[in-house]
Amino acid sequence: MSLLSRPALLLLPLLGFMVLAYLVPFLGVAAWSVTLPEPGLTQYQTALTDPLVQAVFLRTFRICLIVTAVTICASYMITLLWVRGSRMQRLVIELCILIPFWISVLTRAFGWLALLSNKGILNTWAQNLGFLTEPLTLVRNEFGVVVGMVHFLIPFAAFPLASAMRNVDERVLLAARGMGASRARVFAQVFVPMTAPGILGAALVVFVFALGFFVTPALLGGGRSVMAAELIYLRIFQSPNWGLGAAISVILMIAVGGLLALLMRQARPAGAR
Amino acid sequence: MITRPGPLAICVAALVAVFLLMPLVAVIPVSFTPNRYLSMPDGEWSWRHYQALIDNPAWAKGLGLSIGIGVVSAVLATSLALAFSLGIWILQPRFTGLLLGIALLPMVAPPVVSALTLYFFLITLSKFNDFIAYDTWAGVALAHSVMIAPYAVVLITVALTQVDRRIDLAARGMGATLGRRIRQIILPSIRFGVLSALLLTFVLSWEEIGVTLFITSVDAVTLPRLMWMGLRDNIDPAIAAISVLLICIVVIVILGKTLWLGSSEAKAK
Numbered sequence: 001m002s003l004l005s006r007p008a009l010l011l012l013p014l015l016g017f018m019v020l021a022y023l024v025p026f027l028g029v030a031a032w033s034v035t036l037p038e039p040g041l042t043q044y045q046t047a048l049t050d051p052l053v054q055a056v057f058l059r060t061f062r063i064c065l066i067v068t069a070v071t072i073c074a075s076y077m078i079t080l081l082w083v084r085g086s087r088m089q090r091l092v093i094e095l096c097i098l099i100p101f102w103i104s105v106l107t108r109a110f111g112w113l114a115l116l117s118n119k120g121i122l123n124t125w126a127q128n129l130g131f132l133t134e135p136l137t138l139v140r141n142e143f144g145v146v147v148g149m150v151h152f153l154i155p156f157a158a159f160p161l162a163s164a165m166r167n168v169d170e171r172v173l174l175a176a177r178g179m180g181a182s183r184a185r186v187f188a189q190v191f192v193p194m195t196a197p198g199i200l201g202a203a204l205v206v207f208v209f210a211l212g213f214f215v216t217p218a219l220l221g222g223g224r225s226v227m228a229a230e231l232i233y234l235r236i237f238q239s240p241n242w243g244l245g246a247a248i249s250v251i252l253m254i255a256v257g258g259l260l261a262l263l264m265r266q267a268r269p270a271g272a273r
Numbered sequence: 274m275i276t277r278p279g280p281l282a283i284c285v286a287a288l289v290a291v292f293l294l295m296p297l298v299a300v301i302p303v304s305f306t307p308n309r310y311l312s313m314p315d316g317e318w319s320w321r322h323y324q325a326l327i328d329n330p331a332w333a334k335g336l337g338l339s340i341g342i343g344v345v346s347a348v349l350a351t352s353l354a355l356a357f358s359l360g361i362w363i364l365q366p367r368f369t370g371l372l373l374g375i376a377l378l379p380m381v382a383p384p385v386v387s388a389l390t391l392y393f394f395l396i397t398l399s400k401f402n403d404f405i406a407y408d409t410w411a412g413v414a415l416a417h418s419v420m421i422a423p424y425a426v427v428l429i430t431v432a433l434t435q436v437d438r439r440i441d442l443a444a445r446g447m448g449a450t451l452g453r454r455i456r457q458i459i460l461p462s463i464r465f466g467v468l469s470a471l472l473l474t475f476v477l478s479w480e481e482i483g484v485t486l487f488i489t490s491v492d493a494v495t496l497p498r499l500m501w502m503g504l505r506d507n508i509d510p511a512i513a514a515i516s517v518l519l520i521c522i523v524v525i526v527i528l529g530k531t532l533w534l535g536s537s538e539a540k541a542k
Binding site for chain 2: 006007008009010011013014015017018019021022023024025026028029032074075077078080081084085086089091092093094095096097098099100102103104105106107108109110111112113114115117119120121124151154155183184187208211212213214215218219228229232233236237245246249252253256260
């Protein structure tokens with residue numbers, strides 16, 4: 001079929017739009033990273049050797065790992081009930097997952113500020129009840145960032161985990177129970193291994209999401225525990241060094257591209273997504 | 274289902290559920306505080322922060338702007354995605370994977386990289402015109418379209434997998450033109466997919482903040498951008514009031530849908 005046959009014309013508007021409004025500008029950003037302030041790879045050298053930038057990368061990596069581990073555990077347990085609970089339990093859990101999922105990230109971050117800040121609900125209660133004399137610092141630090149990110153990401157992990165759990169053959173679980181395994185043993189030695197591809201897929205999705213996260217860390221980290229995405233924002237708008245911001249963007253893009261390639265490879269045999 | 278989760282699993286899941294709902298519930302009492310700063314009402318409840326939403330024209334302006342941008346970008350993104358997905362479905366070209374990859378790029382790239390990319394795009398356009406430019410509503414609508422079009426592609430492509438190719442082939446064999454096949458055969462079978470794509474893209478644009486933060490400053494202040502400004506500096510309890518309203522809308526829609534249609538998952542069983 002010749003390229004200019006009519007159905008091919010259907011493809012062109014979106015492709016043209018994406019190339020002009022996304023691919024070409026991204027190449028422009030990549031060009032910034034090797035031309036600002038002067039031509040060369042100095043910005044990449046800075047990004048990889050400067051202790052401040054390195055600290056940000058390390059913190060980003062550490063927070064993303066913690067967030068991924070906590071999110072997957074929490075999401076696994078709630079998804080278990082969503083998939084295998086009684087009818088009523090499934091309905092309630094579905095609401096608990098869908099309602100936060102549809103609520104804006106700003107509202108959710110604000111909710112955590114209202115709960116955790118020094119004059120927030122938890123500190124007020126703890127002080128009124130006499131558990132604390134001084135307010136406990138729960139936001140504007142890494143703890144707040146992790147809590148906010150985990151809260152944001154649990155629903156995103158729940159969807160792939162649920163599809164993995166629905167594929168588990170229940171007769172295998174019954175067989176294990178029938179042969180005398182305890183509930184805990186069936187869970188740990190049969191159910192979890194059978195959903196392992198789904199866990200890996202969900203973990204990669206969560207990690208990739210967490211890597212490029214900007215809004216929640218910026219609000220709940222309060223400028224103290226800066227992550228890579230916020231560093232880009234700061235280098236573009238607050239203490240401008242556009243070349244460095246662009247170089248960090250390119251590095252992030254490459255990291256995410258690599259992780260996604262990994263996801264594709266492991267998703268293919270499982271076919272879960 | 275015979276092997277149900279045990280009591281321990283139910284307890285842990287309940288804790289996670291409480292964790293998920295906690296910040297949403299916490300917003301409610303804070304929105305009734307009589308103070309100017311973030312605090313609990315402490316006996317005295319006040320509507321002043323809801324009143325502030327009405328009195329301060331910035332909120333109404335942000336609301337209008339967000340709705341306008343949401344409608345324009347949802348229609349633009351869904352139209353482009355519809356044409357593209359139809360093209361892929363009809364042609365089944367050899368490089369489908371590559372073409373889909375380009376179309377889905379903004380969805381999988383880190384949001385902050387997309388934000389910087391679209392910032393570059395709009396400040397470049399600003400050199401040539403004042404309409405589609407940095408910090409204008411048309412610029413924001415165009416940037417949102419880039420970000421949300423991949424989601425429309427996914428929804429419409431999924432809807433197309435349900436269409437029976439043989440019906441289309443029959444129409445084609447009987448001499449129907451491409452336009453007629455699309456209008457009379459394909460579109461009627463995927464209309465729910467297209468409608469949900471419109472709805473989802475509108476909601477995504479309505480909530481968008483990551484990109485919007487990079488491409489606006491003082492003129493094109495959407496509702497999320499306005500909330501961001503109230504959260505970043507000293508926390509304004511008016512944010513609590515607007516958050517409560519937004520949470521109410523979501524809860525009513527989702528409860529309504531669940532009660533009306535039943536749990537989607539319960540049906541599948």
